[in-house]
Amino acid sequence: MIWYDNYNIGVEQVDKQHRQLAKTIKKLQKSLTQGRFTPETGETLKFLVDYTKHHFAEEEALMEDIGYEEIDHHRKLHKKLVNQVVEILLNLKKGKQIDAYELIDFLTEWLTNHIVHEDKKIGKAIERQGYKPG
Ligand SMILES: [Fe+2]
Numbered sequence: 001m002i003w004y005d006n007y008n009i010g011v012e013q014v015d016k017q018h019r020q021l022a023k024t025i026k027k028l029q030k031s032l033t034q035g036r037f038t039p040e041t042g043e044t045l046k047f048l049v050d051y052t053k054h055h056f057a058e059e060e061a062l063m064e065d066i067g068y069e070e071i072d073h074h075r076k077l078h079k080k081l082v083n084q085v086v087e088i089l090l091n092l093k094k095g096k097q098i099d100a101y102e103l104i105d106f107l108t109e110w111l112t113n114h115i116v117h118e119d120k121k122i123g124k125a126i127e128r129q130g131y132k133p134g
Pocket residue numbers: 059074078114118119
């Protein structure tokens with residue numbers, strides 16, 4: 001996954017975490033050997049899941065702080081992604097074969113779409129309010 005500056009939503013705390021997510025997806029990509037998962041991939045994937053949960057929690061706290069009107073919808077999107085990824089991990093543990101490139105494409109697409117179409121709206125709401133994250 002490549003990070004482009006237009007993915008920034010203008011909230012440093014959030015942007016920093018998004019960049020970390022992008023970096024982790026890139027690391028995941030690099031850790032594959034001939035399209036297969038390795039022990040390193042497993043670790044990176046676990047970090048990605050934990051960090052994503054942490055990031056979503058902070059983003060949701062921020063939305064609460066600013067009284068963001070689309071918070072429920074946004075929360076649902078986060079929850080759906082976490083559930084999807086947890087299911088993928090469970091399948092992996094059960095020994096199910098997963099196309100690693102497909103997984104990386106899915107994660108990359110999800111993150112970029114979500115940032116550009118959803119998280120940017122939070123950035124705009126913050127701008128409108130002149131809110132300064134504490
Ligand atoms: Fe989000």
